[in-house]
């Protein structure tokens with residue numbers, strides 16, 4: 262039996278999320294939804310602060326900063342926050358916990374898409390594909406040359422994974438058939454169960470830096486990992502090594518990365534994430550041939566983005582019913 266619309270819990274959705282997620286919310290008959298009806302511009306902060314007043318639940322994406330100011334603006338009705346992302350560095354977990362607000366997020370459903378894109382970015386960077394297509398169409402393609410556009414191959418290489426979770430494992434599983442010789446990883450503590458899936462050896466941060474031919478960053482952005490990829494790391498890496506980041510831009514010190522790339526301290530970098538996003542087109546990193554920059558698209562497949570929206574919607578509905586969410590963050 263449907264309750265009168267006006268007595269249903271109020272939900273604010275901060276973005277025009279993919280259709281399946283919106284359908285899940287709308288057809289539940291459980292909530293009344295208000296939506297920032299655009300996918301092209303994020304809801305302006307002032308508008309968001311107004312819109313959240315008195316809502317019971319909020320569905321957001323990673324462009325919204327969920328902090329004390331926003332939670333105060335929402336007020337005591339707010340019981341559930343559901344983010345359509347696996348990352349949660351845009352959320353003040355402490356503030357959410359203090360207010361007893363339950364938090365849903367979207368791990369797992371994006372693992373395949375992110376791992377696939379990470380491999381694509383790694384190969385694009387190591388085999389210099391962007392430079393190569395540019396040369397081919399702008400007249401740089403002369404005779405076949407013996408060392409022209411040479412890069413680095415995965416066969417016989419050592420691949421380092423910084424932050425071994427679901428995504429790191431999925432990346433390694435996809436790279437293994439390229440005849441990688443050895444996987445190594447570092448994390449706050451060894452993760453033997455995950456590591457055994459890909460036969461990876463636990464090493465120190467320094468050892469990972471020194472031994473990796475390819476280094477893939479797959480950790481969460483936390484106060485501990487903020488700018489942990491800095492000159493200290495790059496100076497220990499081989500000058501033939503490739504650095505790949507599909508986690509969060511904040512784990513990298515971009516000035517140090519620029520320095521490492523422009524002086525040949527490392528061979529190349531592939532980034533799907535930067536600070537800020539979008540990265541201004543006049544940013545020095547864009548001037549480097551050995552830096553490939555993508556606009557945060559690792560989870561951008563139709564299947565995955567729809568699955569993320571449905572999971573975020575279901576987390577929210579379950580949370581409002583007081584039931585366990587499918588994917589809930591422990592606060």
Ligand code: DGY
Nearest residue numbers: 345346347348371560
């Ligand atoms: C996430 O989910 O955190 C990604 O960055 C976007 O899919």
